Amino acid sequence: MQQFLQKLKTQPLMSGTSTGQAFWHSSGEEHLLDSYSPVDGQLMARVFPTTHEDYNQVVETARAAFLEWRNVPAPKRGEIVRQMGEQFRQYKKELGTLVSYEMGKSLQEGMGEVQEIIDICDFAVGQSRQLYGQTMHSERPDHRMYEQWHPLGVVGMISAFNFPVAVWSWNAMLAWVCGNVCIWKPSEKTPLTALACQQIIKDVLEQNEVPEGVSCLITGGREVGTWLAEDPRIALVSATGSTRMGKSVAQTVAGRLGRYLLELGGNNAIIISQHADLNVAIPAIVFGAVGTAGQRCTSTRRLIIQESVYEDVKQRLVKAYGQLRIGNPLEEQNHVGPLIDRAAVSGYQSALFQIKEQGGRLLIDGEVLEGPAFESGCYVRPAIAEMPAQTEIVQHETFAPILYLLKYQTLEEAIALQNGVPQGLSSSVFTLNLREAERFLSAAGSDCGIANVNIGTSGAEIGGAFGGEKETGGGRESGSDSWKAYMRRQTNTINYGTTLPLAQGIKFEL
Numbered sequence: 001m002q003q004f005l006q007k008l009k010t011q012p013l014m015s016g017t018s019t020g021q022a023f024w025h026s027s028g029e030e031h032l033l034d035s036y037s038p039v040d041g042q043l044m045a046r047v048f049p050t051t052h053e054d055y056n057q058v059v060e061t062a063r064a065a066f067l068e069w070r071n072v073p074a075p076k077r078g079e080i081v082r083q084m085g086e087q088f089r090q091y092k093k094e095l096g097t098l099v100s101y102e103m104g105k106s107l108q109e110g111m112g113e114v115q116e117i118i119d120i121c122d123f124a125v126g127q128s129r130q131l132y133g134q135t136m137h138s139e140r141p142d143h144r145m146y147e148q149w150h151p152l153g154v155v156g157m158i159s160a161f162n163f164p165v166a167v168w169s170w171n172a173m174l175a176w177v178c179g180n181v182c183i184w185k186p187s188e189k190t191p192l193t194a195l196a197c198q199q200i201i202k203d204v205l206e207q208n209e210v211p212e213g214v215s216c217l218i219t220g221g222r223e224v225g226t227w228l229a230e231d232p233r234i235a236l237v238s239a240t241g242s243t244r245m246g247k248s249v250a251q252t253v254a255g256r257l258g259r260y261l262l263e264l265g266g267n268n269a270i271i272i273s274q275h276a277d278l279n280v281a282i283p284a285i286v287f288g289a290v291g292t293a294g295q296r297c298t299s300t301r302r303l304i305i306q307e308s309v310y311e312d313v314k315q316r317l318v319k320a321y322g323q324l325r326i327g328n329p330l331e332e333q334n335h336v337g338p339l340i341d342r343a344a345v346s347g348y349q350s351a352l353f354q355i356k357e358q359g360g361r362l363l364i365d366g367e368v369l370e371g372p373a374f375e376s377g378c379y380v381r382p383a384i385a386e387m388p389a390q391t392e393i394v395q396h397e398t399f400a401p402i403l404y405l406l407k408y409q410t411l412e413e414a415i416a417l418q419n420g421v422p423q424g425l426s427s428s429v430f431t432l433n434l435r436e437a438e439r440f441l442s443a444a445g446s447d448c449g450i451a452n453v454n455i456g457t458s459g460a461e462i463g464g465a466f467g468g469e470k471e472t473g474g475g476r477e478s479g480s481d482s483w484k485a486y487m488r489r490q491t492n493t494i495n496y497g498t499t500l501p502l503a504q505g506i507k508f509e510l
Protein backbone atom coordinates (compact mmCIF):
# COMPACT_ATOMS: atom_id res chain seq x y z
CA MET A 1 0.00 0.00 0.00
CA GLN A 2 2.76 2.43 0.99
CA GLN A 3 4.50 1.64 -2.28
CA PHE A 4 1.31 2.34 -4.20
CA LEU A 5 0.79 5.68 -2.41
CA GLN A 6 4.41 6.49 -3.15
CA LYS A 7 3.82 5.79 -6.83
CA LEU A 8 0.93 8.23 -6.76
CA LYS A 9 3.23 10.91 -5.48
CA THR A 10 5.74 10.54 -8.26
CA GLN A 11 6.17 13.14 -10.95
CA PRO A 12 4.37 14.28 -12.92
CA LEU A 13 1.02 13.35 -11.37
CA MET A 14 1.37 15.57 -8.35
CA SER A 15 3.19 18.35 -10.20
CA GLY A 16 0.05 19.83 -11.59
CA THR A 17 1.03 19.44 -15.19
CA SER A 18 -0.16 17.30 -18.02
CA THR A 19 0.50 13.61 -17.47
CA GLY A 20 1.07 12.48 -20.98
CA GLN A 21 -2.01 10.91 -22.46
CA ALA A 22 -3.87 10.75 -19.16
CA PHE A 23 -4.38 14.46 -18.85
CA TRP A 24 -4.53 15.70 -15.32
CA HIS A 25 -4.51 19.35 -14.61
CA SER A 26 -4.75 21.00 -11.28
CA SER A 27 -2.47 23.84 -10.31
CA GLY A 28 -4.47 26.15 -8.04
CA GLU A 29 -2.27 27.24 -5.17
CA GLU A 30 -5.04 28.22 -2.78
CA HIS A 31 -7.68 26.18 -0.98
CA LEU A 32 -5.88 22.85 -1.26
CA LEU A 33 -8.23 19.87 -1.02
CA ASP A 34 -7.32 17.97 2.11
CA SER A 35 -8.19 14.30 1.92
CA TYR A 36 -8.68 12.93 5.43
CA SER A 37 -9.34 9.25 5.94
CA PRO A 38 -12.51 8.62 7.95
CA VAL A 39 -10.88 5.36 9.05
CA ASP A 40 -8.34 6.97 11.38
CA GLY A 41 -8.71 10.71 10.79
CA GLN A 42 -5.24 10.94 9.18
CA LEU A 43 -4.50 13.50 6.47
CA MET A 44 -3.80 11.33 3.41
CA ALA A 45 -2.92 13.98 0.86
CA ARG A 46 -3.35 17.60 -0.13
CA VAL A 47 -4.49 18.01 -3.72
CA PHE A 48 -4.37 21.14 -5.83
CA PRO A 49 -7.81 22.24 -7.01
CA THR A 50 -8.24 23.13 -10.67
CA THR A 51 -8.32 26.85 -11.46
CA HIS A 52 -10.70 28.25 -14.06
CA GLU A 53 -7.78 28.94 -16.36
CA ASP A 54 -6.61 25.33 -16.04
CA TYR A 55 -10.15 24.19 -16.67
CA ASN A 56 -10.31 26.01 -19.98
CA GLN A 57 -7.03 24.48 -21.04
CA VAL A 58 -8.30 21.01 -20.15
CA VAL A 59 -11.49 21.49 -22.17
CA GLU A 60 -9.56 22.74 -25.21
CA THR A 61 -7.13 19.81 -25.00
CA ALA A 62 -10.06 17.41 -24.72
CA ARG A 63 -11.80 18.98 -27.72
CA ALA A 64 -8.69 18.64 -29.84
CA ALA A 65 -8.31 15.01 -28.74
CA PHE A 66 -11.90 14.27 -29.72
CA LEU A 67 -11.17 15.15 -33.35
CA GLU A 68 -8.70 12.27 -33.46
CA TRP A 69 -10.34 9.81 -31.09
CA ARG A 70 -13.69 9.80 -32.90
CA ASN A 71 -11.92 8.45 -35.99
CA VAL A 72 -10.34 5.50 -34.20
CA PRO A 73 -12.49 2.44 -35.06
CA ALA A 74 -14.75 1.51 -32.15
CA PRO A 75 -13.32 -2.04 -31.74
CA LYS A 76 -9.82 -0.50 -31.53
CA ARG A 77 -11.08 1.84 -28.80
CA GLY A 78 -12.50 -1.29 -27.15
CA GLU A 79 -9.09 -2.95 -27.30
CA ILE A 80 -7.58 -0.01 -25.39
CA VAL A 81 -10.33 -0.32 -22.77
CA ARG A 82 -9.55 -4.06 -22.56
CA GLN A 83 -5.96 -3.22 -21.69
CA MET A 84 -7.19 -0.80 -19.02
CA GLY A 85 -9.20 -3.67 -17.53
CA GLU A 86 -5.98 -5.69 -17.33
CA GLN A 87 -4.30 -2.84 -15.45
CA PHE A 88 -7.13 -2.72 -12.95
CA ARG A 89 -6.84 -6.48 -12.47
CA GLN A 90 -3.18 -5.95 -11.64
CA TYR A 91 -3.86 -3.15 -9.15
CA LYS A 92 -7.10 -4.49 -7.68
CA LYS A 93 -5.76 -4.98 -4.17
CA GLU A 94 -3.95 -1.64 -4.00
CA LEU A 95 -6.78 0.43 -5.44
CA GLY A 96 -9.38 -1.48 -3.41
CA THR A 97 -7.40 -0.75 -0.27
CA LEU A 98 -7.09 2.92 -1.17
CA VAL A 99 -10.87 3.14 -1.79
CA SER A 100 -11.46 1.55 1.59
CA TYR A 101 -9.01 3.86 3.35
CA GLU A 102 -10.09 7.11 1.67
CA MET A 103 -13.85 6.47 1.63
CA GLY A 104 -14.25 4.15 4.64
CA LYS A 105 -16.12 1.22 3.08
CA SER A 106 -15.04 -2.31 3.97
CA LEU A 107 -12.03 -3.75 2.17
CA GLN A 108 -14.32 -6.37 0.60
CA GLU A 109 -16.47 -3.60 -0.86
CA GLY A 110 -13.46 -1.54 -1.87
CA MET A 111 -12.19 -4.53 -3.84
CA GLY A 112 -15.72 -5.08 -5.13
CA GLU A 113 -15.66 -1.56 -6.53
CA VAL A 114 -12.49 -2.29 -8.47
CA GLN A 115 -14.08 -5.52 -9.69
CA GLU A 116 -16.93 -3.36 -11.05
CA ILE A 117 -14.35 -1.41 -13.05
CA ILE A 118 -12.95 -4.65 -14.43
CA ASP A 119 -16.44 -5.91 -15.26
CA ILE A 120 -17.48 -2.72 -17.07
CA CYS A 121 -14.21 -2.79 -19.04
CA ASP A 122 -15.10 -6.30 -20.23
CA PHE A 123 -18.64 -5.22 -21.00
CA ALA A 124 -17.44 -2.15 -22.91
CA VAL A 125 -15.04 -4.23 -25.01
CA GLY A 126 -17.97 -6.32 -26.26
CA GLN A 127 -20.10 -3.22 -26.65
CA SER A 128 -17.47 -1.65 -28.90
CA ARG A 129 -18.50 -4.15 -31.59
CA GLN A 130 -22.22 -3.71 -30.95
CA LEU A 131 -23.00 -0.02 -31.40
CA TYR A 132 -25.94 -1.11 -33.49
CA GLY A 133 -28.32 1.07 -35.43
CA GLN A 134 -31.48 -0.16 -37.15
CA THR A 135 -32.37 -0.28 -40.83
CA MET A 136 -35.82 0.68 -42.07
CA HIS A 137 -37.67 0.06 -45.29
CA SER A 138 -38.25 3.29 -47.18
CA GLU A 139 -41.67 4.09 -48.66
CA ARG A 140 -39.87 5.43 -51.72
CA PRO A 141 -38.54 3.16 -54.49
CA ASP A 142 -34.77 2.72 -54.79
CA HIS A 143 -34.21 4.27 -51.38
CA ARG A 144 -32.61 2.91 -48.27
CA MET A 145 -33.00 4.19 -44.72
CA TYR A 146 -30.96 3.42 -41.67
CA GLU A 147 -29.78 5.00 -38.47
CA GLN A 148 -26.32 5.18 -37.02
CA TRP A 149 -24.85 6.34 -33.76
CA HIS A 150 -22.07 8.92 -33.51
CA PRO A 151 -20.12 10.11 -30.46
CA LEU A 152 -21.20 13.28 -28.70
CA GLY A 153 -17.83 14.95 -27.98
CA VAL A 154 -16.64 15.92 -24.51
CA VAL A 155 -18.40 14.08 -21.69
CA GLY A 156 -18.14 15.75 -18.27
CA MET A 157 -18.51 13.45 -15.29
CA ILE A 158 -19.26 14.62 -11.75
CA SER A 159 -19.08 11.83 -9.19
CA ALA A 160 -20.01 11.28 -5.55
CA PHE A 161 -17.80 10.19 -2.66
CA ASN A 162 -19.53 6.89 -1.90
CA PHE A 163 -18.57 5.08 -5.10
CA PRO A 164 -15.39 7.04 -5.75
CA VAL A 165 -14.15 4.97 -8.69
CA ALA A 166 -16.87 2.60 -9.99
CA VAL A 167 -19.22 5.36 -11.16
CA TRP A 168 -16.42 6.96 -13.15
CA SER A 169 -15.73 3.66 -14.90
CA TRP A 170 -19.40 3.01 -15.73
CA ASN A 171 -19.39 6.31 -17.56
CA ALA A 172 -15.88 6.54 -18.91
CA MET A 173 -15.48 3.03 -20.35
CA LEU A 174 -18.72 3.25 -22.32
CA ALA A 175 -18.16 6.88 -23.29
CA TRP A 176 -14.71 5.96 -24.65
CA VAL A 177 -15.77 2.98 -26.75
CA CYS A 178 -18.53 5.23 -28.12
CA GLY A 179 -15.83 7.65 -29.28
CA ASN A 180 -16.10 10.42 -26.69
CA VAL A 181 -13.42 12.03 -24.59
CA CYS A 182 -13.92 12.43 -20.83
CA ILE A 183 -13.34 15.05 -18.17
CA TRP A 184 -13.85 13.69 -14.67
CA LYS A 185 -14.50 15.79 -11.60
CA PRO A 186 -14.47 13.41 -8.64
CA SER A 187 -15.87 14.23 -5.22
CA GLU A 188 -13.73 16.66 -3.27
CA LYS A 189 -13.92 14.10 -0.44
CA THR A 190 -12.14 11.36 -2.44
CA PRO A 191 -9.63 12.96 -4.82
CA LEU A 192 -6.85 10.46 -4.22
CA THR A 193 -8.67 7.41 -5.59
CA ALA A 194 -9.38 9.43 -8.75
CA LEU A 195 -5.70 10.28 -9.14
CA ALA A 196 -4.92 6.61 -8.67
CA CYS A 197 -7.25 5.62 -11.53
CA GLN A 198 -5.57 8.12 -13.84
CA GLN A 199 -2.20 6.76 -12.86
CA ILE A 200 -3.31 3.16 -13.43
CA ILE A 201 -4.49 3.78 -17.01
CA LYS A 202 -1.67 6.15 -17.92
CA ASP A 203 0.66 3.50 -19.34
CA VAL A 204 -2.08 2.02 -21.51
CA LEU A 205 -2.87 5.42 -22.99
CA GLU A 206 0.80 6.13 -23.64
CA GLN A 207 1.58 2.73 -25.15
CA ASN A 208 -1.36 3.05 -27.54
CA GLU A 209 -0.43 6.63 -28.46
CA VAL A 210 -3.86 7.85 -27.46
CA PRO A 211 -3.99 11.63 -27.90
CA GLU A 212 -3.60 13.72 -24.79
CA GLY A 213 -7.02 14.82 -23.54
CA VAL A 214 -8.99 11.61 -24.01
CA SER A 215 -8.90 11.05 -20.25
CA CYS A 216 -8.89 14.22 -18.16
CA LEU A 217 -9.20 14.82 -14.46
CA ILE A 218 -10.08 18.08 -12.78
CA THR A 219 -10.25 18.49 -9.02
CA GLY A 220 -12.26 20.73 -6.74
CA GLY A 221 -15.60 21.19 -5.09
CA ARG A 222 -19.06 22.14 -6.25
CA GLU A 223 -17.86 25.26 -8.08
CA VAL A 224 -15.71 23.18 -10.44
CA GLY A 225 -18.77 20.99 -11.10
CA THR A 226 -20.80 24.07 -12.05
CA TRP A 227 -18.18 24.98 -14.70
CA LEU A 228 -18.98 21.71 -16.47
CA ALA A 229 -22.73 22.29 -16.17
CA GLU A 230 -22.52 25.82 -17.58
CA ASP A 231 -20.13 25.06 -20.41
CA PRO A 232 -21.67 24.58 -23.89
CA ARG A 233 -18.45 22.79 -24.95
CA ILE A 234 -19.47 19.88 -22.69
CA ALA A 235 -21.79 17.76 -24.82
CA LEU A 236 -23.04 15.58 -21.96
CA VAL A 237 -22.89 16.17 -18.21
CA SER A 238 -23.21 12.91 -16.32
CA ALA A 239 -23.71 13.74 -12.65
CA THR A 240 -23.96 11.37 -9.70
CA GLY A 241 -24.76 12.71 -6.26
CA SER A 242 -27.50 14.24 -4.15
CA THR A 243 -30.87 15.30 -5.52
CA ARG A 244 -30.01 18.86 -4.51
CA MET A 245 -26.95 18.77 -6.76
CA GLY A 246 -28.92 17.10 -9.58
CA LYS A 247 -31.61 19.76 -9.58
CA SER A 248 -29.00 22.47 -9.85
CA VAL A 249 -27.07 20.70 -12.65
CA ALA A 250 -30.27 19.87 -14.56
CA GLN A 251 -31.48 23.46 -14.49
CA THR A 252 -28.13 24.84 -15.61
CA VAL A 253 -27.61 22.31 -18.41
CA ALA A 254 -31.23 22.61 -19.58
CA GLY A 255 -30.73 26.39 -19.72
CA ARG A 256 -28.27 25.82 -22.56
CA LEU A 257 -30.31 22.90 -24.02
CA GLY A 258 -27.47 20.54 -23.27
CA ARG A 259 -27.69 16.87 -22.39
CA TYR A 260 -27.49 15.51 -18.89
CA LEU A 261 -27.59 12.09 -17.27
CA LEU A 262 -28.48 12.10 -13.59
CA GLU A 263 -27.95 9.42 -10.94
CA LEU A 264 -29.24 10.87 -7.68
CA GLY A 265 -30.44 9.92 -4.23
CA GLY A 266 -32.50 6.86 -3.33
CA ASN A 267 -34.85 5.92 -0.50
CA ASN A 268 -35.06 2.22 -1.03
CA ALA A 269 -37.56 -0.15 0.52
CA ILE A 270 -37.94 -3.88 0.97
CA ILE A 271 -41.42 -5.35 1.35
CA ILE A 272 -41.48 -8.41 3.60
CA SER A 273 -44.58 -10.44 2.91
CA GLN A 274 -46.07 -13.12 5.14
CA HIS A 275 -44.87 -15.50 2.39
CA ALA A 276 -41.21 -14.44 2.69
CA ASP A 277 -38.37 -16.84 3.40
CA LEU A 278 -36.95 -14.96 6.36
CA ASN A 279 -33.73 -16.96 6.33
CA VAL A 280 -32.95 -15.33 2.98
CA ALA A 281 -34.53 -11.97 3.81
CA ILE A 282 -32.74 -11.13 7.07
CA PRO A 283 -29.14 -11.19 5.74
CA ALA A 284 -30.28 -9.24 2.66
CA ILE A 285 -31.87 -6.57 4.86
CA VAL A 286 -28.85 -6.28 7.15
CA PHE A 287 -26.36 -6.14 4.26
CA GLY A 288 -28.51 -3.52 2.51
CA ALA A 289 -29.02 -1.39 5.61
CA VAL A 290 -25.58 -1.37 7.25
CA GLY A 291 -23.21 -2.11 4.33
CA THR A 292 -21.00 0.89 3.45
CA ALA A 293 -22.44 2.28 6.74
CA GLY A 294 -25.71 3.08 4.96
CA GLN A 295 -23.95 5.25 2.39
CA ARG A 296 -24.97 3.47 -0.79
CA CYS A 297 -27.47 5.11 -3.10
CA THR A 298 -29.19 1.70 -2.98
CA SER A 299 -28.97 1.25 0.82
CA THR A 300 -32.08 -0.28 2.37
CA ARG A 301 -33.73 2.52 4.34
CA ARG A 302 -37.32 1.32 4.72
CA LEU A 303 -38.70 -2.07 5.65
CA ILE A 304 -42.39 -2.54 4.96
CA ILE A 305 -43.49 -5.64 6.86
CA GLN A 306 -46.75 -7.59 6.75
CA GLU A 307 -48.29 -7.35 10.22
CA SER A 308 -48.49 -11.12 10.81
CA VAL A 309 -44.68 -11.50 10.55
CA TYR A 310 -43.78 -8.08 11.98
CA GLU A 311 -42.78 -9.27 15.48
CA ASP A 312 -40.77 -12.19 14.10
CA VAL A 313 -38.85 -9.95 11.67
CA LYS A 314 -38.22 -7.42 14.43
CA GLN A 315 -36.75 -9.99 16.80
CA ARG A 316 -34.54 -11.52 14.13
CA LEU A 317 -33.25 -8.09 13.16
CA VAL A 318 -32.42 -7.12 16.73
CA LYS A 319 -30.49 -10.38 17.07
CA ALA A 320 -28.62 -9.83 13.80
CA TYR A 321 -27.75 -6.21 14.65
CA GLY A 322 -26.41 -7.46 17.99
CA GLN A 323 -23.78 -9.43 16.08
CA LEU A 324 -22.51 -6.50 14.00
CA ARG A 325 -18.87 -5.59 14.41
CA ILE A 326 -18.15 -1.90 13.92
CA GLY A 327 -14.59 -0.79 13.34
CA ASN A 328 -11.68 -0.30 10.97
CA PRO A 329 -12.99 -1.32 7.53
CA LEU A 330 -9.56 -2.56 6.50
CA GLU A 331 -9.90 -5.34 9.06
CA GLU A 332 -11.89 -8.08 7.44
CA GLN A 333 -13.87 -9.20 10.47
CA ASN A 334 -15.66 -5.81 10.72
CA HIS A 335 -19.06 -5.38 9.08
CA VAL A 336 -19.49 -1.61 9.48
CA GLY A 337 -16.92 1.11 8.88
CA PRO A 338 -17.14 4.87 9.44
CA LEU A 339 -19.27 7.58 7.85
CA ILE A 340 -17.37 9.77 5.41
CA ASP A 341 -16.90 12.77 7.75
CA ARG A 342 -18.17 14.54 10.83
CA ALA A 343 -20.76 16.47 8.83
CA ALA A 344 -22.31 13.11 7.91
CA VAL A 345 -22.26 12.18 11.60
CA SER A 346 -24.21 15.38 12.39
CA GLY A 347 -26.77 14.45 9.71
CA TYR A 348 -27.18 11.03 11.37
CA GLN A 349 -27.62 12.58 14.82
CA SER A 350 -30.16 15.06 13.51
CA ALA A 351 -32.16 12.23 11.89
CA LEU A 352 -32.22 10.31 15.20
CA PHE A 353 -33.59 13.43 16.89
CA GLN A 354 -36.26 13.92 14.24
CA ILE A 355 -37.34 10.27 14.46
CA LYS A 356 -38.30 10.80 18.11
CA GLU A 357 -39.96 14.14 17.35
CA GLN A 358 -42.06 12.50 14.63
CA GLY A 359 -43.39 9.74 16.87
CA GLY A 360 -40.82 7.06 16.04
CA ARG A 361 -39.45 4.57 18.57
CA LEU A 362 -35.84 3.50 18.40
CA LEU A 363 -35.65 -0.25 18.57
CA ILE A 364 -31.87 -0.03 18.38
CA ASP A 365 -30.68 3.40 19.38
CA GLY A 366 -27.90 5.08 17.46
CA GLU A 367 -24.77 6.56 18.99
CA VAL A 368 -21.46 8.02 17.94
CA LEU A 369 -18.71 5.65 19.05
CA GLU A 370 -15.77 6.96 21.03
CA GLY A 371 -12.48 5.67 22.34
CA PRO A 372 -9.53 3.82 20.86
CA ALA A 373 -10.08 2.75 17.23
CA PHE A 374 -12.81 5.38 16.81
CA GLU A 375 -10.59 8.48 16.96
CA SER A 376 -11.78 9.85 13.61
CA GLY A 377 -15.16 10.55 15.23
CA CYS A 378 -16.94 9.06 12.20
CA TYR A 379 -18.05 5.66 13.56
CA VAL A 380 -21.73 5.30 14.43
CA ARG A 381 -23.98 2.47 15.58
CA PRO A 382 -26.53 1.36 12.97
CA ALA A 383 -30.02 2.15 14.26
CA ILE A 384 -33.49 0.71 13.72
CA ALA A 385 -36.59 2.85 14.23
CA GLU A 386 -40.24 1.79 14.30
CA MET A 387 -42.30 4.49 12.64
CA PRO A 388 -46.04 5.14 13.03
CA ALA A 389 -46.22 6.31 9.40
CA GLN A 390 -44.06 7.49 6.53
CA THR A 391 -43.27 10.83 8.25
CA GLU A 392 -41.07 13.59 6.84
CA ILE A 393 -37.80 12.07 8.03
CA VAL A 394 -38.70 8.74 6.40
CA GLN A 395 -39.33 10.55 3.12
CA HIS A 396 -35.82 11.96 3.24
CA GLU A 397 -32.58 10.18 2.28
CA THR A 398 -30.35 10.31 5.38
CA PHE A 399 -26.98 9.01 4.21
CA ALA A 400 -26.32 6.87 7.29
CA PRO A 401 -27.26 3.42 8.68
CA ILE A 402 -30.80 4.07 9.90
CA LEU A 403 -33.52 1.56 9.04
CA TYR A 404 -37.22 2.45 9.37
CA LEU A 405 -39.81 -0.25 10.08
CA LEU A 406 -43.38 0.17 8.81
CA LYS A 407 -46.33 -2.24 9.05
CA TYR A 408 -48.85 -3.18 6.35
CA GLN A 409 -51.93 -5.36 5.94
CA THR A 410 -52.46 -5.73 2.16
CA LEU A 411 -49.90 -5.83 -0.67
CA GLU A 412 -51.61 -2.82 -2.31
CA GLU A 413 -50.99 -0.85 0.87
CA ALA A 414 -47.35 -1.99 0.92
CA ILE A 415 -46.79 -0.96 -2.71
CA ALA A 416 -48.41 2.43 -2.02
CA LEU A 417 -46.01 2.96 0.91
CA GLN A 418 -43.05 1.78 -1.17
CA ASN A 419 -43.93 4.25 -3.93
CA GLY A 420 -44.96 7.03 -1.57
CA VAL A 421 -41.60 8.82 -1.39
CA PRO A 422 -40.03 11.36 -3.76
CA GLN A 423 -37.18 9.02 -4.79
CA GLY A 424 -37.40 5.99 -7.10
CA LEU A 425 -34.13 4.08 -7.26
CA SER A 426 -34.23 0.51 -5.90
CA SER A 427 -36.90 -1.71 -4.39
CA SER A 428 -37.55 -5.32 -3.58
CA VAL A 429 -40.12 -7.77 -2.29
CA PHE A 430 -39.50 -10.97 -0.37
CA THR A 431 -42.22 -13.46 -1.11
CA LEU A 432 -42.56 -17.03 -2.34
CA ASN A 433 -46.03 -16.22 -3.66
CA LEU A 434 -45.98 -15.87 -7.45
CA ARG A 435 -48.98 -13.55 -7.59
CA GLU A 436 -47.42 -11.15 -5.12
CA ALA A 437 -44.08 -11.15 -6.92
CA GLU A 438 -45.65 -10.51 -10.32
CA ARG A 439 -47.95 -7.79 -8.93
CA PHE A 440 -44.90 -6.03 -7.48
CA LEU A 441 -43.11 -6.15 -10.86
CA SER A 442 -46.18 -5.12 -12.90
CA ALA A 443 -47.09 -1.63 -14.08
CA ALA A 444 -49.19 -1.36 -10.91
CA GLY A 445 -46.22 -2.34 -8.76
CA SER A 446 -42.91 -0.69 -7.87
CA ASP A 447 -42.25 2.68 -9.53
CA CYS A 448 -38.46 2.33 -9.18
CA GLY A 449 -35.74 1.88 -11.78
CA ILE A 450 -34.71 -1.33 -10.02
CA ALA A 451 -37.22 -3.87 -8.68
CA ASN A 452 -36.03 -7.19 -7.25
CA VAL A 453 -37.63 -10.36 -5.91
CA ASN A 454 -36.02 -12.25 -3.03
CA ILE A 455 -32.81 -10.25 -3.15
CA GLY A 456 -32.14 -6.92 -1.43
CA THR A 457 -32.03 -3.39 -2.81
CA SER A 458 -28.27 -3.05 -3.17
CA GLY A 459 -25.45 -4.81 -4.96
CA ALA A 460 -26.46 -4.34 -8.61
CA GLU A 461 -24.60 -6.13 -11.40
CA ILE A 462 -23.12 -4.09 -14.23
CA GLY A 463 -25.03 -5.98 -16.94
CA GLY A 464 -28.32 -4.25 -16.20
CA ALA A 465 -29.14 -0.57 -16.75
CA PHE A 466 -28.64 1.19 -13.44
CA GLY A 467 -30.66 4.20 -12.30
CA GLY A 468 -33.97 5.41 -10.98
CA GLU A 469 -37.06 7.51 -11.45
CA LYS A 470 -38.55 10.67 -9.92
CA GLU A 471 -36.01 12.57 -7.77
CA THR A 472 -33.40 9.90 -8.52
CA GLY A 473 -33.07 11.70 -11.83
CA GLY A 474 -34.19 9.25 -14.55
CA GLY A 475 -30.70 8.44 -15.89
CA ARG A 476 -29.45 4.96 -16.75
CA GLU A 477 -25.82 3.89 -16.68
CA SER A 478 -23.76 0.74 -17.09
CA GLY A 479 -25.35 -2.24 -18.88
CA SER A 480 -28.21 -2.98 -21.28
CA ASP A 481 -28.47 -0.16 -23.87
CA SER A 482 -27.18 2.61 -21.56
CA TRP A 483 -24.42 3.27 -24.13
CA LYS A 484 -26.97 5.19 -26.21
CA ALA A 485 -26.82 8.09 -23.71
CA TYR A 486 -23.23 8.71 -24.87
CA MET A 487 -24.06 8.90 -28.58
CA ARG A 488 -26.20 10.91 -30.96
CA ARG A 489 -28.56 9.18 -33.36
CA GLN A 490 -28.48 10.04 -37.02
CA THR A 491 -31.13 8.95 -39.53
CA ASN A 492 -29.83 8.48 -43.08
CA THR A 493 -31.83 8.16 -46.29
CA ILE A 494 -30.01 7.20 -49.49
CA ASN A 495 -31.49 7.45 -52.98
CA TYR A 496 -29.84 5.01 -55.41
CA GLY A 497 -32.40 5.58 -58.19
CA THR A 498 -32.61 8.00 -61.11
CA THR A 499 -35.67 9.99 -60.00
CA LEU A 500 -36.57 12.05 -56.97
CA PRO A 501 -39.77 10.67 -55.44
CA LEU A 502 -40.91 12.58 -52.38
CA ALA A 503 -42.29 11.12 -49.18
CA GLN A 504 -46.03 11.25 -48.42
CA GLY A 505 -46.67 11.18 -52.18
CA ILE A 506 -46.00 14.90 -52.58
CA LYS A 507 -45.45 16.00 -56.20
CA PHE A 508 -42.99 18.77 -57.00
CA GLU A 509 -42.31 19.24 -60.68
CA LEU A 510 -40.24 21.92 -62.40
Ligand code: NAD
Pocket residue numbers: 158159160161162163167185186187188220221222223224225226229240241242243244245246248249263264265266296297298397399425467468472
Ligand atom coordinates in the same frame (compact mmCIF):
# COMPACT_ATOMS: atom_id res chain seq x y z
P1 NAD B 1 -23.07 15.62 -3.46
O1 NAD B 1 -24.28 15.98 -4.24
O2 NAD B 1 -22.77 16.40 -2.24
O3 NAD B 1 -21.77 15.71 -4.40
C1 NAD B 1 -21.64 14.91 -5.56
C2 NAD B 1 -20.74 15.61 -6.55
O4 NAD B 1 -21.41 16.76 -7.07
C3 NAD B 1 -19.42 16.10 -5.98
O5 NAD B 1 -18.41 15.89 -6.94
C4 NAD B 1 -19.69 17.59 -5.77
O6 NAD B 1 -18.52 18.38 -5.81
C5 NAD B 1 -20.59 17.91 -6.94
N1 NAD B 1 -21.53 19.03 -6.76
C6 NAD B 1 -22.22 19.36 -5.65
N2 NAD B 1 -23.06 20.38 -5.91
C7 NAD B 1 -22.90 20.71 -7.22
C8 NAD B 1 -23.48 21.68 -8.08
N3 NAD B 1 -24.41 22.53 -7.63
N4 NAD B 1 -23.08 21.71 -9.38
C9 NAD B 1 -22.16 20.85 -9.85
N5 NAD B 1 -21.56 19.91 -9.06
C10 NAD B 1 -21.93 19.84 -7.76
O7 NAD B 1 -23.21 14.05 -3.10
P2 NAD B 1 -22.29 13.15 -2.20
O8 NAD B 1 -22.53 13.47 -0.77
O9 NAD B 1 -20.89 13.13 -2.71
O10 NAD B 1 -22.89 11.69 -2.53
C11 NAD B 1 -24.01 11.16 -1.90
C12 NAD B 1 -25.24 11.26 -2.77
O11 NAD B 1 -25.02 10.66 -4.05
C13 NAD B 1 -26.42 10.49 -2.19
O12 NAD B 1 -27.59 11.24 -2.37
C14 NAD B 1 -26.46 9.22 -3.04
O13 NAD B 1 -27.72 8.58 -3.06
C15 NAD B 1 -26.07 9.75 -4.37
N6 NAD B 1 -25.58 8.70 -5.25
C16 NAD B 1 -26.40 8.25 -6.25
C17 NAD B 1 -25.98 7.22 -7.08
C18 NAD B 1 -26.88 6.69 -8.15
O14 NAD B 1 -26.37 5.98 -9.02
N7 NAD B 1 -28.16 7.00 -8.17
C19 NAD B 1 -24.70 6.67 -6.91
C20 NAD B 1 -23.89 7.16 -5.91
C21 NAD B 1 -24.33 8.18 -5.08
